[in-house]
Amino acid sequence: MKRTRFKMVLTILLLGAMLVTGCTSGKSKDSGTLSPDNPVKFSWLVYDRVEGKVRDDWEIFKEIEAKTGVKLEFQIVSQEGLEEKRQIMIATNTATDFIQVPTQDGREHGPEKVFLNLKDYLDKAPNLKAFYEKYPEAKALATGTDGGLYTVPVLEGDAEGKGFNFIWYARKDIMDKDGIKPPTSVDEFYQYLKTLKQNYPDSYPLISNTIVGDTGLYTTFGRVFTGISGFYNIDPTTEQYAFAPYHSNYKDMLVFLNKLYSEKLLDPEYSLLTQAQWEERILTGKSLVTYFWKADLESLVAKARGAGTADYELDAIPSFAVEGIKNYQFSRPVVGTVGRAISAKVKDKERAVQFLDYLVGDEGGNYLSLGIEGKTYTMEDGKPVYNKEFGASPFNTLRKDWGVWYDLITLNNAKSREVWERGLSEKSKDINARYEQYIIPAPKQIVKTEEELELEKSKLNNLNKYLEQKVTEFVTGKTPINETTYQQFIDQAKKFGSDELLNMYNTAYTRTYSK
Template sequence: MLLTFSLVACKDKATVKEDEKDGKTTIRVVYKDEGPSNPVAQAYFSNLEKALKEDEKIDVKFELVEVPQGNYAEKLNLMLFSGDIPDMIYFQGGDQQIAEQDLLEDLTPYIEKSKHIKNILQPYNEKRLNNYPYLLWIKPLDSKTPVVRGDWFNQLSSSKELMENPTIDNYYKFFKELVASAPGGGKPANAVTVAGDITELDFIFEMAFGINQTWLKKEDGTYEYSKASNKEKEKLTFYNKLYNEGLLDPQYLTKQWDTKEKAFYDGETGVIVGTSGKVIDIYNGKMTQVNGEEAELVVLPPAKGESQGFAPTDITKEPRGIAISSQSKHKETVFQILDYLASPKGQMLDRLGFEKEHYNITDGQIELTQKYYNEWYAKFFEPSDFETEKPLKTPLLSEPAMKSQELAKEYYAEDNSFIIPEEYVSKWDAMENLYKEYATDIITGKRPVDDFEKFVKEWNAAGGEELTKYANENIK
């Protein structure tokens, strides 16, 4: 009750903002890393203003809202709960509690009458929107794929066997040789690093251990939570082996995305994991810029065992995306902007960046610059079919990036996870933190592997037994 009251009491703060500037409608936007202190973001939204006016006669002024440094989801929610609610909001977690306060607009009727968005939705987008109609995120499958620099890969005798038969054992052999042979002239110090937890490592190995869904079906037909299963114990035992032998970066817990990437470009680690498509493209551009064309990335397959894949795809909801505030006076205009960004003209800006910076028109063709490959990414949408106004002289994605997308599609599988009911959310958060604590301690050797049985007991006592019952009653 107190939370609801605080939101209502502060709601006027969101409407006090000026709606008109110089005769233009002001659209307030909050978007991680795309705030007013980012000159590229300022240029992007300035160009978008011009394009909207020229192509659609939509006259707006974007006001970018800065979010304080720190955990984006937490800082954003603090801002929203204070009553400062921009028109267009990018979420990267934390959106459910905002939606539960009826502060996010149901996008279903807007999409149904859209000109462009309804035509570029993928089947998994449609399923997610049917389950949770508040976030829009039209991107290729967001599976993460492992990569290694090509010059090192080509020096290793275990590379061929890994590609032909990527078993857990062959991955282990590859990691061992990667460190032992020191193809970097005394480096790398470790075979693989990840950003802060084992999530990225799971994209390589989890399905090989038979963890192919969040809720695993047992022989008796009932379901158990994958992280409390014997298969999880086997996976953590393997990760502990990688850690003990120095193959998994001993500093992985303190790595952030930027320090992880720097270690990769500097040759301090052999393999990192990145989102298929554009992120792999950026990794490849930076790697070849630092270490030469021969270092072009090689995309590695997911490990093969009981199952094979990078990760099952969650279709309960979009894990991140763009929302429209239900408190906004300009909901229709905000959606018109989003629909324009899904159009061929809107995609020219969103996908290609700025002319004479990220691309040039040469002999009637679009020639992408190195800066495009090194840094540009679509701020909003990346539909699978995108035809440019002029022919492309150079491809949108490098070969490794395209390969990563192909593999993501090849190994697509749907998860059976579900949105955690509100009455279980606080328990679920505590249960997940309990898992992270035990998993970290087991991997790093602070606890013996057999302590996994203690974790399962504590997890069940903390709410796992109730939630497992709920899962068995509701998974179809």
């Protein structure tokens, strides 16, 4: 009797286990292939850009829904609140179905079942499979410690490494009127600023919109004097990471900037300026020279003329570097630092991957990067060109009215930029041609181990704060520049971990790309 009752209980338990297994099978939750006859909804985290807010009636997504059956529900946050919202979603495993995250977050949290492992679905995602094969750097950045693939990194630059973002701006109308020639060396640049100050004594000729970052004063002149772009970066002459303040010319850079500051050739508030203040001073002639995004040159000219300065004209002046230092600028990186991920909790996993695959492919990718043929772009000589009515900065209209080339939505900024540059004015094309000689391929990104990440988190932020503060003190004269003070500066940087970080970057870089 007992044996019979035991068998009955065991049978019931086994049947229950089989039912549970059948109900929880990942494949049973999926609903087939993409089709307009089989609609599905996916949520997507986005933020409102200054060019225009996210809209639910953008035509490209109506077209995409008609082709795929996928309706997107955008979860919108402010740009300021984006990072906090994203981190909360990751920490609580409540990410939207589609979300853009730093590739490092994908590698770190994908194996924790926060993001879907795309590798498990590549047999049904030919575009994704081809993407990882074509861009091994993207595959390296997407691969977690378990070997899974958790993001689709956003493409930023062309594979040839020719596209670039930044130029030296100067007031061409003033140069033409006063017969001032553009400088081609550091010494000539100094004399150039002196002449501008002499002719326009109420101006502070040189201005910077920030002190660090791509267009930062310290970044720009660090490269001019040492060949290192930023505090840490690849030295293109050695293909190794370097720490700019260790270079013998870094003190010379501080002396040079201090000279510009003390002679009122550099805006005295350079370290405090907001973006709006920078723009106002450039537009009104309070400052005359800057290093900035090339894409903004023509729109700034239009703003100044619209405000009443009819002869206002900006043009690029040559890049320059001290003798013995490579005169260069890095191209846009081919692969960006962020990537599209799918939540591991998405209900319809297979169709979510198929949709991401569609967006990586030509048709879906063109909707996100180009828009709709005949409405946002036309074909000329077999190649797309944005509608000329959108002007010199087509991205403003494309983003606002169409959702095209929109951050956190598009996957291929490189394609958008290529089309934009194809339709540039002759002036902008001429600037590109003049700067081509300086452009070299950007360094590839590093894949760091957990230990290396912890080292970076524990050291880099405090080191950067110290460097920014101390360099500013040197430039503004608060701290005199001599052998003693500079050695103290270096010694303190070492205490903050400059050597450990430098060794880590070189170790990680070699490990990532020595295969």
